[in-house]
Amino acid sequence: MRVAVVGAGPAGTRAVEVLVRAGHRPVWIDEAPANGGRIYQRPVAGTTRSARDLYGTEAAKAKAIHALGDRLRAASDWRPETLVWNLRPGLLDTFSAGRHEAIRAERVILCTGAMDRILPVPGWTLPGVFTLGGAQIALKAHGVAIGARVAFLGTGPLLWLVATQYLDAGVAVALVLDTTPFRTKARAAAGLLAEPATFGKGLALVARLRLAGVRVIEGGAPVAIEGADAVASVRVRDRAGREHAVACDAVGLGFGLKPESQLADLAGAPFRFEPTQRNWVPEHDGTGRTPASGIYVAGDGAGIAGADAAELAGARAAWAAIADAGGRVEAAEVARLDRGLARLPPFRAALERAFPYPAALAARTPDGTIVCRCEAVTAGELREAARASHVTGGAHEVNRAKAFTRVGMGRCQGRLCGPPAAEILAAALGCGIAEVGRLRGQPPVKPIPIPAEAAA
Amino acid sequence: MSATHDVLILGGGGAGCSAALHLARRGARVALFERGLVGSQASGVNYGGVRQNGRHPAELPIARRSREIWARLRELIGTDAEFEVTGHLKLARNAEEEAELADYMQVARAHDLPLELIGANRLRERWPWLGPRVVAGAFAPEDGAANPRLLAPALAQAARKAGAEIHEHAPVTEIAHDGDRFVVRAGGRAWRAPIALNCMGFWGGEIAARFGEPVPVAPLAPNMLVSEPIPYFIEPNMGVVGGDVYLRQIRRGNVIFGGGRGVSDPAIPRARPLPEPMLAAMARAVELVPSLAGVQVIRSWTGIDGEMPDRLPVIGPSRTTAGLIHAFGFSGHGFMLGPGIGAILAELVLDGRTDVPLDPFRIDRFALGSAA
Numbered sequence: 001m002r003v004a005v006v007g008a009g010p011a012g013t014r015a016v017e018v019l020v021r022a023g024h025r026p027v028w029i030d031e032a033p034a035n036g037g038r039i040y041q042r043p044v045a046g047t048t049r050s051a052r053d054l055y056g057t058e059a060a061k062a063k064a065i066h067a068l069g070d071r072l073r074a075a076s077d078w079r080p081e082t083l084v085w086n087l088r089p090g091l092l093d094t095f096s097a098g099r100h101e102a103i104r105a106e107r108v109i110l111c112t113g114a115m116d117r118i119l120p121v122p123g124w125t126l127p128g129v130f131t132l133g134g135a136q137i138a139l140k141a142h143g144v145a146i147g148a149r150v151a152f153l154g155t156g157p158l159l160w161l162v163a164t165q166y167l168d169a170g171v172a173v174a175l176v177l178d179t180t181p182f183r184t185k186a187r188a189a190a191g192l193l194a195e196p197a198t199f200g201k202g203l204a205l206v207a208r209l210r211l212a213g214v215r216v217i218e219g220g221a222p223v224a225i226e227g228a229d230a231v232a233s234v235r236v237r238d239r240a241g242r243e244h245a246v247a248c249d250a251v252g253l254g255f256g257l258k259p260e261s262q263l264a265d266l267a268g269a270p271f272r273f274e275p276t277q278r279n280w281v282p283e284h285d286g287t288g289r290t291p292a293s294g295i296y297v298a299g300d301g302a303g304i305a306g307a308d309a310a311e312l313a314g315a316r317a318a319w320a321a322i323a324d325a326g327g328r329v330e331a332a333e334v335a336r337l338d339r340g341l342a343r344l345p346p347f348r349a350a351l352e353r354a355f356p357y358p359a360a361l362a363a364r365t366p367d368g369t370i371v372c373r374c375e376a377v378t379a380g381e382l383r384e385a386a387r388a389s390h391v392t393g394g395a396h397e398v399n400r401a402k403a404f405t406r407v408g409m410g411r412c413q414g415r416l417c418g419p420p421a422a423e424i425l426a427a428a429l430g431c432g433i434a435e436v437g438r439l440r441g442q443p444p445v446k447p448i449p450i451p452a453e454a455a456a
Numbered sequence: 457m458s459a460t461h462d463v464l465i466l467g468g469g470g471a472g473c474s475a476a477l478h479l480a481r482r483g484a485r486v487a488l489f490e491r492g493l494v495g496s497q498a499s500g501v502n503y504g505g506v507r508q509n510g511r512h513p514a515e516l517p518i519a520r521r522s523r524e525i526w527a528r529l530r531e532l533i534g535t536d537a538e539f540e541v542t543g544h545l546k547l548a549r550n551a552e553e554e555a556e557l558a559d560y561m562q563v564a565r566a567h568d569l570p571l572e573l574i575g576a577n578r579l580r581e582r583w584p585w586l587g588p589r590v591v592a593g594a595f596a597p598e599d600g601a602a603n604p605r606l607l608a609p610a611l612a613q614a615a616r617k618a619g620a621e622i623h624e625h626a627p628v629t630e631i632a633h634d635g636d637r638f639v640v641r642a643g644g645r646a647w648r649a650p651i652a653l654n655c656m657g658f659w660g661g662e663i664a665a666r667f668g669e670p671v672p673v674a675p676l677a678p679n680m681l682v683s684e685p686i687p688y689f690i691e692p693n694m695g696v697v698g699g700d701v702y703l704r705q706i707r708r709g710n711v712i713f714g715g716g717r718g719v720s721d722p723a724i725p726r727a728r729p730l731p732e733p734m735l736a737a738m739a740r741a742v743e744l745v746p747s748l749a750g751v752q753v754i755r756s757w758t759g760i761d762g763e764m765p766d767r768l769p770v771i772g773p774s775r776t777t778a779g780l781i782h783a784f785g786f787s788g789h790g791f792m793l794g795p796g797i798g799a800i801l802a803e804l805v806l807d808g809r810t811d812v813p814l815d816p817f818r819i820d821r822f823a824l825g826s827a828a
Contacts, residue, residue, distance in 0.1 A: 086731055093731045100735060375708075391534045392609035393494075393616070400493060403500065403605035411684055411754050443729060447684060447752035450738045453587075 001325035002104060004029065004092055005076075006084050006263060007111030009037020010061075010307045011299025011314030013069050015109045018318035020075045022327055027103055028076040029094065031083055035069030037113055038133060039307045041141045042066065054140050056165065057201050061307070079103075085444035087267045089293070095448050107294045107321045110264050111314055114257040114300035117279075119179075119362050120379065120420050121153065122369045123225030124253060132254030136162045139169055147250025151175040151234045153222045154254040156355040160205040162252055163214070173214045174248040177236050179255070179358040181219030191350025198347070215246070221361055225251055255357050258419060259301045265441035268292040273434035276352045277304055278359065278419075280438040286341070288317025289324070296321055305348050312340045362420045363427030371424060372417040374410020379424050381405050386428040396429060397437040398422050411447060414439040461485040461621075461649040463805055464640045466628055466663060468494035470790055471783050472655030473611035473622075474525075474798020475805075477533070480618035482806055487621040487647050488612070489628050489640065495608025497725070498657055498761035502791045503680055503702060503714050504604045505693055508569055509544040509596035510560060514768060514816035515789065516567040521812055522796025523598060529795070533614035537606040542704070544599030545583070545692040547590050547744060553697035554592040561594070571596050585689060587746045601693045601704050604791050611795070631663065633777050651779045651805050658722050658762030660770070660784025664819060668776040671822050673785045676763035677720035679733040684752045685709025690745065701740035711748065713741045718758035729756040763787045764822075771797060771817035773804070781805065782819055 001024060005015045008030035019026045036042045040062035043054060055062040072078075079096065086093035087110075092103045116131035118124070130138070130146045132154055138144050139162075149172040152163045163176045192199040210216055219239035226233050226245075233247045256277075264282040265271065269290040271280045281303035288296040298317035299310035316337040323329045365371065367380030385404040388394040395401040398408070398421060407421045408414025414421070418439045426433045463479055465472045468490025476488045490496075506526055508519040530536045548554040557573060564571035572595045579586060579593050612622045623642060630641040631652065638652040654663045661673035690705035703713035716733025720726070734756050742748050762785040764770065769787060774780035781804055783797050790797075796812075803810040 088728070088731075100731075102731065391613060392606055393613040393622075404609070409682075409755070411752070413755060442755050442757050443731070443734075444753060444756070447754050450683070450742055450748050450751050450753060451735075452749040453739070453742045453746055 001106055001321070001327070003027070003107045003109065003321055004103065004105035005109045005111060006092070007037065007113060007299070007301070008032065008035035008069060009039060009111060009113050009299060009310060010065055011310035012037070012109070012111035013065050013072065014311045014314035015111060015298060015318040016072050016076050017068060018315045019322070020072055022322050026076050027079065027105060028072070029079045029082045029084055029092070031081065033080045034066075036062065036066055038137065040065050041137060043141050043143060047143050049143065053168070058307070083446055083448070084263060085446060085448050087263045093443070098451070107296065107325065108267070109288070109296040109298060109314070109317050109321060110301055111299045111310070112260045112263055112301035114304055115260055115415060116254040117256050117258045117357060117419050118253060118416055119222070119255050119358060120365050120369050120371045120417070121222040121225055121253065122366055123227070125370055125373045126225055126227055126231050127229065128227070128231030128250045129225055130250065130252055132158045132162045132252045135252035136165065139165055145169060145171045146252065147231070147248065148172060149174045149248045150250045150252060151177070151246055151248040152252045153177045153234065153236070154252070155179045155358065156254065156256040157202055157351065158254055158257070160202065160209065164205045164208055167209060167212055167214065173209070175215045175217065175234065175236070175246045176209055177217045177220050177222060179219070179221055179361060180355050181239060183219070184356070185354045188350045188354035191346060192354060194343075194347040194350065221358070256355060257300060257304045259303060260415070261297070261301050262413075262415075262441040262445040264290065264292070264295065264297050264301070266443060266445070267295045269295055269297070271438060274303055275434070276349050278357045278433065279304065287320040288313060289320045305344055309341065309344045309348070312337050316341060357419075359423050359433065362423035365420065365424055371421050372407040372410060374412055375406040377405045377407040377417075382407060382421060382424050383428040386425055395425070397435075398425060398439050399437065401425050402439060408439045413442070413445070459637050459648045459650055461487050461647055463651045463653060464638055464647055464649045465489065465653045465655055466631070466640070467655035467657060467660065467784070468608065468612060468622065468624065469497060469499035469655060469657055470495065470608045470611065470794025471786070471797040471801070472653065473608050473615060474795045475653055475655065475783075475801040476615035476620040476622065476798070477611050477618060478799050478802035479805060480615050480620035482802065484806065486615070486619075487623065487649075488615070489623050489626045489642050491625075491627040493624050494612040494622065495605070497759050498786070498790055499608040499794060500605055501757055501759035502604045502761075502788070503678065503712065504601045504791065505544070505702065505704070506539060506602050506792050507544045507596070507599045507693065507695070509571060509594060509599050510546050510695065511789070512768060513563050513567070515793065516563070516569065517812045518793050518796050518800065520567060520569070521799065522793050525795040525799060526602070533610045535606060535610045536602070537610060538603035539600060540602070540707075541598065541600040543595055543597045543692045545694045546594045547694060547696045548592040549589050549696060549743075550591060556697050557592055557594045569596065570598055583692070585745055585747055587743050589743050595692065599693060607791070607794070611798070631666065633667075633779070638779065651781065653801055653805075654780065654782045654784055656784055657786070657790070658760050658784075660762060660782060664770070664774075664782060667774055667780055669774060669819055669823075671770060671785065671819060672765050673762045675720045675722045676761040676788055677718040677727040677758040678714055678761070678788060679716045679718045679729045679737065679756065679758055680712065680714035681734055681737060681753050681756045683711040683748070684754050686711065686751055694744065696744070701737055701744065703741050703744060711751065713737055715740055720758070720760045722760055725760055727758045727760050729758045761786060761788055761790065769793070769797075769817055770819045771800070772814045772819065775820050
C-alpha cells in the first residue's frame with residue numbers, strides 16, 4: 001500500500017506512527033518545516049522560551065508530539081515545507097521549493113486541521129487586525145506580539161487562551177470581549193464537566209485575566225475597529241447596550257474554528273452541515289473513512305474536535321486505511337481508540353453550545369462592511385445579489401452569489417469570507433444557513449506561483 | 457391537445473436565454489427549461505473572450521451579428537456583463553504561424569472585420585512587455601472580453617421581464633412530438649408547443665439522437681486559470697495561432713488565462729481542471745508575457761461544452777422533425793456567439809428565415825460526409 005498523510009499536527013503525527021508500526025513507509029507532507037501542526041507549532045530556531053511558556057498546560061503533549069515526529073521522520077518519506085494544492089484519484093499535486101511534483105498514493109489520510117472563523121466587523125481589514133490563531137502563531141512560533149496593547153474580540157476557548165498567553169508574555173491586554181454571555185456558558189457547564197480537567201483549565205484562564213485587571217466584557221458585541229491607517233481603537237457594545245471605546249494598537253479576532261477541508265472536497269468527499277458547530281464537514285464513518293475511495297479524514301479537518309481528539313482520530317484513520325488495504329489490525333488498540341473517540345462528542349457539543357458562532361451578528365453586518373477582503377465585496381452587495389429583482393436574477397446559494405459578486409473568488413478562495421458570507425446571504429433570503437450551501441473548492445487550495453520561463 | 461406555448465427552449469445557456477429574450481420581446485409565448493441554474497455550464501464558466509479575430513470564415517457572419525448585440529447589451533438586458541472593448545491580439549511565435557496570420561487578412565477583408573497585421577518591431581513598440589518568442593500579431597480593435605458569470609443569467613432575467621417563463625432546476629424528463637406538437641415534461645408538468653429549440657450544449661447531442669439524427673459531439677472542458685491581482689498592464693485580450701494558450705487581464709488586476717483541457721463527466725455533470733495543462737498553460741503564458749513569472753495562480757476551473765469534429769456548431773432545422781431547431785455543439789465559441797445565435801433562432805422561428813448563412817452548420821453534414 002502506498003499511503004500518504006497530509007498534515008503533521010497531532011492527527012497526522014499519530015497516523016504516521018500507526019502506519020510505521022504496521023510496517024508502512026508513508027509519504028508525510030506538511031507546509032511547515034517541522035511537525036506539531038498549528039496547535040503545537042514549533043518556534044523558529046534560536047528561541048529561548050520554554051515549552052511551558054509556549055504551550056502552557058499542554059507542554060507535555062506538545063513535547064511528546066514533537067519527539068514522536070522527530071523519530072518518525074526517518075521512518076517515513078517526510079516532505080516538509082510542501083503544499084498539497086490538489087488531490088485527484090491516486091495523485092497528490094504538490095509544490096515545494098519552486099518545484100511541482102505529482103506524488104502517487106493509493107490511500108490518503110487528510111489531517112489538514114482548522115483555521116479561525118471570522119466575523120466581518122467594520123474596520124477588520126485595517127492593518128493590525130489578526131485572527132486569534134494568527135496572533136497565537138506570532139507569539140508561539142516567532143516570539144513576537146501583534147501589538148503592544150492588544151484587544152481580543154471573539155468567542156471560544158481560543159479567545160481566552162490567546163489573551164492569557166499574551167498577558168503572560170508581558171503584553172498589555174486592553175480588552176477581552178466575548179460575544180457569548182456568561183449565562184450561555186454557565187448553561188453548558190454541565191456538559192463541559194464531562195471533561196473536568198479541560199473545563200477547569202478554561203475557568204482558570206478567565207480567572208487569571210480578571211485577577212490581572214484585564215477589562216472583560218461577556219455577551220457584548222464588537223461595533224467597529226477604528227484607526228486612520230492602522231488600528232487605534234475598538235468600539236464595542238456591552239450586554240446592557242452601552243458603547244465603549246478602547247484604545248489599542250492591534251486586534252485579535254476569532255469566533256471559533258472551521259475545518260480546512262478543501263482537499264477532501266477536491267477528492268470528492270461528500271459534506272454535511274454540522275449544526276452544533278455551524279460548519280460544513282466531510283462525511284466519514286466514525287473511523288475517518290470517507291465515501292470517496294481511498295480518502296480518510298482525521299482531526300479538526302474532519303470537524304472541530306480539538307487536539308486530544310485529533311491524536312486518537314489520526315491513529316484510528318490509519319488503522320482504517322490499513323484494514324482497507326488488507327493489513328493486520330491490532331484489535332485491542334483499535335478498541336481503545338474507539339472508546340476514546342466515543343467519549344468526546346458530548347463534551348465538544350457542550351463546548352460549541354458554550355461558545356456559539358454569533359450568527360445573528362454576522363447576519364446584521366452593516367451594508368458598507370467588506371465581507372470578502374480579497375475582492376472587496378461588501379455585505380450590501382451580497383444582499384443586493386440575493387434580491388429576485390437583481391439584473392442577473394437573485395442568488396439563492398453561495399456559489400451563485402460568488403458568480404455574481406466575486407465573494408470568495410480571491411486569494412483566500414473563500415476560506416475566510418465563506419462562513420460570514422453564507423450567514424449574510426441566508427439572512428437576506430430568510431432561509432436556513434445550510435440551505436445556501438457551501439463554496440465549492442477549486443484547485444489550487446492555496447496560491448501557487450507561475451514558474452519562470454524554462455531555459456531555452 | 458392544444459398548444460400551451462409557441463416555443464419551448466431546452467437549455468439555459470447563452471444561446472437559449474438569448475433566444476428566449478428575442479422571442480419574448482416579439483410577443484412569442486416562450487418556456488425555457490434548464491436542468492440547473494441558467495449559465496451553469498460552458499456559458500457561465502468560460503474564458504470570457506468576445507473575439508471575432510481568427511474565427512472560421514463560416515462563423516464570422518454570426519460573430520459580426522453577435523458583436524452588434526454585444527455593443528448594445530446594456531440597453532437590451534440592463535448590464536453590459538462587464539464587456540470591454542480591449543481589442544484582441546492574436547500572436548505568432550514562428551514564421552509558419554506568422555504566415556497563417558497573413559493569410560487570414562483576406563478573410564477579415566471579405567467580412568469587413570477590422571484587423572491589423574503587426575510585425576515584430578511595431579509589436580514591441582506598442583506592447584513592450586511581450587516576450588522575445590513573439591514574432592508577429594494580428595490586432596482586431598473591435599474585440600474584447602466580458603464576464604461570463606453574468607451574461608446568461610442577465611439574458612434570462614431580461615427574458616423573464618419580457619414575459620418568458622424561465623424554469624430553473626427543471627430537468628426535462630421527456631420530450632416527444634405527437635405528430636402535431638412537442639410535449640415537454642419537467643417536474644411533473646407538461647408543456648406543448650409547435651416549436652422546440654435544442655440549445656443543450658454537449659447534451660444537445662442526446663436530443664438530436666432521440667429525434668433520429670445522431671451527431672459526433674464530444675464533451676469539451678477547457679482548462680482555465682486566474683492569477684492574483686497585479687497592476688494592470690495587459691490591455692488586449694490575447695491568443696495564439698494554434699490556440700494552445702489564451703490570456704487577458706481584467707482592470708481589477710487578475711490575469712485570466714487558459715490552455716489545454718480538463719476532465720469531465722457529462723453524466724454527473726462534473727468537470728475538473730487538470731494540473732498538467734495548468735502547468736503547461738503557465739509555461740506558455742510566461743513565454744508570451746515573461747513578467748508574469750512569480751505571479752500567484754489562485755484558482756483554476758473548467759466547464760462542459762460540446763465539441764463537433766469540425767469545431768463548428770450545429771445550427772438550423774432538424775431534418776427529421778418539423779418544428780425542431782438545433783443550436784448546440786458550439787465547440788468553445790458559444791459565449792461570444794450566443795447572443796447572436798439567440799437572435800438568429802428567433803428569426804428562424806418567427807420569420808422562417810435569417811440573413812446569416814447557416815448551411816455550414818446543418819446537422820446532416822456529418823451523415824453526408826460519411827456517405828460520400
